[in-house]
Amino acid sequence: MRSGPGGKRARKAPPGGVRAEKGRSPTYVGAAGVALVATVFFAAMRGRLTAPPSALDSPPSRPVPAREARGPRVRHERAAEAGVAEAGPAEAAEQCVDLSEHCAYWAANGECASNPPYMLAECAASCGACAGARARADGASDEEDEVLRERRRAWPKCKDKAAECPLWARAGECAKNERYMMVQCALSCASCEMQDFATRCKRDPNATPAVLPGQMDEMFARIETSPEYARYAPRVVSRDPWIVVLDEFMSADEADEIVRVAMRDEGVHFTASQGTSGIDEDGTLIPTVSSYRTSHTNWCEDECIDQPAVAAVRQRVVSITGVPDVNHEFPQILRYTHSQYYNEHHDFIGEHSAMPCGPRVYTMFLYLSDVEEGGHTRFTQLNISVQPKRGRAVLWPSTLSAAPMEQDVRTHHVAEPVVRGVKYSVNLWLHMFDFKSANKISCTG
Ligand SMILES: O=C(O)CCC(=O)C(=O)O
Numbered sequence: 234m235r236s237g238p239g240g241k242r243a244r245k246a247p248p249g250g251v252r253a254e255k256g257r258s259p260t261y262v263g264a265a266g267v268a269l270v271a272t273v274f275f276a277a278m279r280g281r282l283t284a285p286p287s288a289l290d291s292p293p294s295r296p297v298p299a300r301e302a303r304g305p306r307v308r309h310e311r312a313a314e315a316g317v318a319e320a321g322p323a324e325a326a327e328q329c330v331d332l333s334e335h336c337a338y339w340a341a342n343g344e345c346a347s348n349p350p351y352m353l354a355e356c357a358a359s360c361g362a363c364a365g366a367r368a369r370a371d372g373a374s375d376e377e378d379e380v381l382r383e384r385r386r387a388w389p390k391c392k393d394k395a396a397e398c399p400l401w402a403r404a405g406e407c408a409k410n411e412r413y414m415m416v417q418c419a420l421s422c423a424s425c426e427m428q429d430f431a432t433r434c435k436r437d438p439n440a441t442p443a444v445l446p447g448q449m450d451e452m453f454a455r456i457e458t459s460p461e462y463a464r465y466a467p468r469v470v471s472r473d474p475w476i477v478v479l480d481e482f483m484s485a486d487e488a489d490e491i492v493r494v495a496m497r498d499e500g501v502h503f504t505a506s507q508g509t510s511g512i513d514e515d516g517t518l519i520p521t522v523s524s525y526r527t528s529h530t531n532w533c534e535d536e537c538i539d540q541p542a543v544a545a546v547r548q549r550v551v552s553i554t555g556v557p558d559v560n561h562e563f564p565q566i567l568r569y570t571h572s573q574y575y576n577e578h579h580d581f582i583g584e585h586s587a588m589p590c591g592p593r594v595y596t597m598f599l600y601l602s603d604v605e606e607g608g609h610t611r612f613t614q615l616n617i618s619v620q621p622k623r624g625r626a627v628l629w630p631s632t633l634s635a636a637p638m639e640q641d642v643r644t645h646h647v648a649e650p651v652v653r654g655v656k657y658s659v660n661l662w663l664h665m666f667d668f669k670s671a672n673k674i675s676c677t678g
């Protein structure tokens with residue numbers, strides 16, 4: 234059976250300081266800039282710069298280090314467009330290619346120096362910042378090179394996973410973006426021991442489990458019988474395993490508000506939904522985009538997570554399940570348009586069991602829109618199908634009440650293709666232990 238859906242995993246995007254203008258410190262531009270100006274100059278002298286601006290009908294706009302442009306999937310797409318199969322910026326630097334047709338123009342206009350994080354990633358060739366030129370383009374000194382060589386001798390397996398790591402490290406990103414940098418740029422950040430999953434991600438033996446054996450049954454029975462929850466109009470559609478539909482879990486206004494939040498800057502925030510295809514040597518779940526799942530995903534964090542409607546719903550989920558908010562993954566907002574679906578899968582991801590967060594114990598799935606036809610959530614082994622309806626939620630376990638660390642294989646499910654309308658929905662995955670603290674140190678995959 235396929236592995237489960239990708240959860241909110243270690244932030245794969247490059248460091249925030251290089252994602253947004255605000256992160257660019259003067260030292261950064263200054264130090265890297267001088268070296269880069271020289272690099273670009275010599276690159277130009279070597280004839281690396283190709284089409285001059287006049288070759289373009291109108292000059293391209295300045296390169297924008299937008300969030301969207303920084304995520305790994307988008308990078309891969311861009312690489313594919315540029316004919317660099319499966320290459321990201323690191324590979325692009327190795328192969329010495331540009332990922333944008335505008336690189337030469339931008340480089341000629343000094344962008345390699347004034348916007349190095351973006352330009353080094355996207356325009357390695359035009360900036361003369363290919364692998365061989367990397368150290369000098371970073372402005373690294375001979376002493377720094379020696380420090381890195383020493384570190385490599387002490388930690389032969391330690392590596393930087395992105396070509397830009399030395400530059401980012403010099404810009405202070407190891408501290409500003411610890412979660413990403415300490416694993417992805419371990420060599421440059423002197424955090425080699427952190428690349429070892431077992432060292433970085435030990436579960437606290439005293440961590441409090443959210444669900445003890447038998448408590449799952451108690452929780453579902455409470456939802457069914459307690460007058461406190463009657464306002465959510467709960468309906469038990471299965472008892473073993475438990476599946477409870479809550480027809481009035483959210484108001485129409487709340488659901489609409491969450492869609493509005495999700496739609497902000499839509500092109501940036503919704504990207505193809507990913508699954509996972511395994512785990513790499515430092516404990517990072519490997520994301521995949523495949524025909525198994527064709528929806529689009531928008532992770533609700535940063536400016537989304539505390540929006541009033543989102544916060545109210547999160548609080549409601551805490552109070553109904555008893556699972557504290559720190560155990561919840563960031564809400565995963567989904568959009569399915571015509572014919573989009575998610576094939577049969579289980580939300581339990583085996584690899585989580587060895588992580589500090591432990592397994593997903595519950596899924597609270599929220600429907601934010603009415604769908605004219607299709608888009609049902611169908612539990613394949615139980616012959617149960619839940620129709621999307623704005624405000625409705627469905628709650629089910631991924632593990633067994635009697636053994637809550639173990640998968641309950643009966644809750645496999647599919648998202649049926651949407652036939653008419655658009656389905657907006659949200660996954661809230663609740664873990665056995667603290668997810669958010671573990672996520673901060675890249676220990677949730
Ligand atoms: O869209 C649905 O109905 C279910 C989605 C789902 O199961 C998932 O994203 O894990």
Ligand SMILES: [Fe+2]
Pocket residue numbers: 238578579580646
């Ligand atoms: Fe699912």
